[in-house]
Amino acid sequence: MDNNQKNTNEITESEVKNTVPEASDEQETVDLNEFMPELLTVTPPPHIRAYDTTRTVMLDVCIALIPALIWGIFIFGYRALMHTAISIIFAVLAEFAYEKLLKKPVTVLDFSAVVTGMLLALNLPVTAPLWLGAVGSVFAIVVVKQLFGGIGKNFVNPALAARVFLFAWPTYMSIFTNPGAKLSTFAIGVPEGVDAVASATSLASLKNGVLPEGTSLADAIIGVENGCIGEVSALLLTAGFIYLLVRRVITWHIPVTFIGTVFVLSLIFPQSSPTLDFALWEIFSGGLFLGAIFMATDYSTSPITKRGRIIYGIGCGALTVLIRYFGGYPEGVSFSILIMNLLVWYIDRYTKPTRFGGGKVAKADK
Amino acid sequence: MALTFKGGIHVSEHKHTRKCAVEQMPAPKTVSIPMSQHIGAHADPCVKAGDIVDLGQVIGVVEGKLGCNVHSSVSGKVVKIDEKKANNGILIRNVIIENDGENRLHPDIKPWSKKLEDTTPDEIVEIVKNAGISGMGGATFPTYAKIQSALGKVEHIIINCAECEPFITANHRLLLENPDEVIGGLKILMHTFSLKEGIIAIEDNKRDAAKVLRERLGEDSKVKVCLLKTKYPQGDERQLIFALTGRKLAAGKLPADVGCCVFNAETCAAINRAFATGMPLTERIVTVDGDCIKNPKNLLVPLGTTYRDLITFCGGFSKTPNKIICGGPMMGVAQWDIDTAVTKGTSAVLALSRKFEHYFEQPSACIRCGRCVNNCPMRLMPSYLAMFSMQNKLDMAEEFSISSCIECGSCSYNCPGHVPIVQYIRATKVKINDRKRAMQAALEQSKLK
Secondary structure: OHHHHHHHHHHHHHHHHHOOOOOOOOOOOEOOOOOOHHHOOOOOOOOOOOOOOHHHHHHHHHHHHHHHHHHHHHHHOHHHHHHHHHHHHHHHHHHHHHHHHOOOOOOHHHOHHHHHHHHHHHOOEOOOOHHHHHHHHHHHHHHHHHHHOOOOOOOOOHHHHHHHHHHHOHHHHOOOEOOOOOOOOOOOOOOOOHHHHEOOOHHHHHHOOOOOOOOOHHHHHHOOOOOEOOOOOHHHHHHHHHHHHHOOOOOOHHHHHHHHHHHHHHHHOOOOOOHHHHHHHHHHOOOHHHHHHHHOOOHHHOOOOHHHHHHHHHHHHHHHHHHHHHOOOOOOHHHHHHHHHOOHHHHHHHOOOOOOOOOOOOOOOO | OOEOOOOOEOOOOOOHHHHOOEEEOOOOOEEEEEOOOOOOOOOEEOOOOOOEEOEOOEEEEOOOOOOOOEEOOOOEEEEEEEEEEOOOOOEEEEEEEEEOOOOOEOOOOOOOOOOHHHOOHHHHHHHHHHOOOEOOOOOOOEHHHHHHHHOOOOOEEEEEEOOOOOOOOHHHHHHHHOHHHHHHHHHHHHHHOOOOOEEEEEEHHHHHHHHHHHHHHOOOOOEEEEEEOOOEOOOOHHHHHHHHHOOOOOOOOOHHHHOEEEEEHHHHHHHHHHHHHOOOOOEEEEEEEOOOEOOOEEEEEEOOOEHHHHHHHOOOEOOOOOEEEEOOOOOOEEEOOOOOEOOOOOOEEEEEOHHHOOOOOOOOOOOOOOHHHHHOOOOOOHHHHHHHHHHOOHHHHHHOOHHHOOOOOHHHHHOOOOOOHHHHHHHHHHHHHHHHHHHHHHHHHHHHO
């Protein structure tokens, strides 16, 4: 199997060489008698194509994340920016170094490493030591992404897998600080004075069966609450979602079914009253919006069919509620997405669209 | 509301020649007429070097097999019979004729003696067969065989003027300038299948053509002009039939199986010409365009004219082309020579610069964005098909219905990872067919023992 993969790669590489222009394009007119057909490029159709590339897609994701990032910086100070910069830089460097070392084509310009680094940083609490993001980024890129074959080949979301890996330092990952706390921007370790401002997230109190006190639902929607850097403002994350929808980068299926399932299940099985308030708190606190819009929709690790995406979204939502209710940890979004990631191939295979006109299809034995 | 199908893509149209009236291209000094311009058996030349031939004279015949006769497109002297590569790379015999410029019509060419009402379907099949007409949309299936196999099964007859490929405007100009020929051809086909109604299907970027047709038809409600949404691949038979009738053509079935028969507009005009004047198919409209052509044009070209002559007539190249394509840019064949001849299926000759070449700017890899799945008009999963092809998993490719792929290119066109999906699929289809044949052979071997 490996050999075949190599062969096809070689085909494409030799075509790269064929398409290099040898005649200059600047000539005004071309004498037909001197025209050499040997210089013509011969490839299979189609001969024209859309201008979209992996880079434009990844850039769109970055742009969609920027409002949430700016809000994170506004709420948690420049340390949030510092985390993001470090994560992105290490993600890109890790990809560059790995590909250089293994003499593979360097793909950092497709911006996928930037997206991974950015997502990882937005999933960190601002109080975490600065090296945490760097470690996570290297893990995400090298272990989760590149070891499985690079972009499009990883079977779990790199940023999420790295986040779960970082739970190896549980204390660093679960100290949250109130909005507006003044933290040192450049402190490598956990900044001083954090203990004084650390507080429980609203999810933690929901887990104990009480609605959060001292804060309102409106605050949770706008994002004046504690939590990870990028997850607090459901409003701005939704703005990013709308941008991605308009640019047709993602479809509505996963985010809507994911959040919808969490909402409906919380309504049916409330853990405190009033029921509607509880359900709203459940969806607007924690990383649900960030996870549903930006992590669960990761191309490589989500189903490719629309029906599959709906099943996947519902699965993520149900698992999130299960973990939030019965798990040891107040948040369940990351784990539920990672679990559903593992089922993507089966979802794809069994939600395969019926081919146009129907008709029986051979079933593979192997 | 315009009719359409599910899936498909919106392609930049590039229809620069939509305002260019069809010009008669003067017959070149020599023409090189391939003996196979259609699907099926190659024709055998029935002339030899030194013979004097007339315009419209049969120079190649197919006996007893599926195929089309080939006629001379000029009058003059046969110089030689040569083997040359056709536009698809297959080596075929070409009859090379030196044009004497007299345009002497062959004496056998005369209008059909009976009125349409008195003509039987079999006679019409005979007329079409003698005129050597094959589908002119690109697939070049012999038209007489299509009519013959569909006789008695057809409820809807559809004239395909969707012309969904970018650049090409040949059908559009035909409808604007010669609507009567198309309508006449449709009437003949309606008579053949003894149908009361016929449909002319046009994409809604050619509303002017639809208007001309409707004016020409006037109160005649027997022919319906249907507007389709402009979308690629609207001109594909399956998508067209679905958009117009809601019937779905299952894999491996012919349009006649769902009671439909689809003809290209120009084929239709050729049938009309064969009936009205007896003239066989010796010329066709070709769009010559692309950013490397100095004066893009629509030309009425004698078959056998080389691309070199066409390009010279259009003022030559304005810059060095990167690709020369026979047909549209979505499904056409890239050429490696400009001395290839125009055949019955050549709807366009395009010379494109590197501006259109965005392939392999970056290492290609599927990012599983799902656009191909969303766009596939056949509702397949092209990304998986490409993946299985890379891994040589033929069984899985079959499970994912690789054989249903119509190779329209909607997947490759929109792929942000620049994966040459269609190329992979084509290669795997060949492998699967080879394997089937090998298994068949092995089976027969074991039976013999």
